[in-house]
Amino acid sequence: MTDWTDPETFAQALEQVETKEKGNCFEDFEEGDVIEHDPGLTLTQFGNESWMSQTLNHDPTYWRADAAEERGFEEPPVHPDYLTAATLGITVEDLSEKGGYFLGRTDVRFPEAPVYTGTELHVESEVVNRATSSSRPEYGIVSWRTRGKDAETGDVLCSYERTNMIPRREPVATDGSGTTAAEDDENDGPDLPETFVAPEGGYFEDFVEALETAADEHAAVAYRHERGRTQDDVTVASLPLSTLNTAKQHHNVDVMSDSPSGDIVTYGDVTRSTALGHARSDEETWREVGFDDESFHTFVAVGDTVYAFTRVLEADEAASSDEAGTVTFQHIAFNQDDEPVYSGTRTAEIRKRSN
């Protein structure tokens, strides 16, 4: 009788059997398709605290009952980064488990009302665009509008539009005309101001004052944050799996050793949340309003260190509360070699000093 566990026999069997595949290819998406993602997720205190602790988001509002109460919350709420990561994590099985690259995300928005732990998240996505990649014929580019809802009330808790490169079943011929931004910009030298201003403190008034000083001096308000977070097994593999993100990029070293990165890579939402954690540690965050033009420029892997750089773009008195004003930032996450790995524009309400 054949022993199926004999290594030679088993190798032959493995080669001949069909693989029950996971995920969808580019051809499986049609514009207008709405996908209800099956995995649900209850936003737990454990999940929230694991995410925040490991990404250095240590704002007491999200940790301490008294600090939460002082902000008018019933209890420490779910952090918007964990909510965003969980909303995206649930979608991976249907949208991007086949692999490919997370190119970017925009129009990330949160409602004013806080979200509390114990809320069950239900997520759906609509295919909003499909395009040919002229630089990579083995991929197509797909964009989805995703909404994370409270399963009980149907209220939208987090929404965004995300774009990925998705493997095709059959590569297509392209004209190969794709040019990179770097090539387009080849002839333009850097156009940086001569002077950089950093705000004195982290209150709204500090950002306003820094912008006024910068305007007088033809300078920019831009600075770096001291903290860094070296990526380890927890940040690379555990955090994405805690959001049910099944992308092999984060937990299958075997498959990834044969990929362009050669290794498992950090979930984009971990990279970004870590950089934001560094930035928030130098400001008095009141509320996250949204994020736009988010891009992931290159891989982050175990052993890489994530740092953050901030530009302050605008400050506006108007906010959802008299206690805060609205500030628009550009945050750039970078690694130990000073290479940008993430960038995005963030609109956040920042506490006013006078209150």
Ligand SMILES: C/C(=C\C(=O)O)C(=O)SCCNC(=O)CCNC(=O)[C@H](O)C(C)(C)COP(=O)(O)OP(=O)(O)OC[C@H]1O[C@@H](n2cnc3c(N)ncnc32)[C@H](O)[C@@H]1OP(=O)(O)O
């Ligand atoms: C959740 C998750 C995965 C998942 O989801 O399951 C993850 O966390 S995974 C980890 C985080 N992630 C990464 O680790 C990626 C790091 N990154 C890179 O490794 C490089 O960035 C690159 C290889 C992806 C690209 O490198 P690059 O080839 O030099 O870049 P580009 O030429 O700029 O882009 C190529 C083509 O994408 C078009 N394009 C770019 N951006 C957008 C956009 N926003 N919207 C619409 N189209 C866009 C571009 O228009 C060009 O199109 P064409 O192919 O037609 O020219």
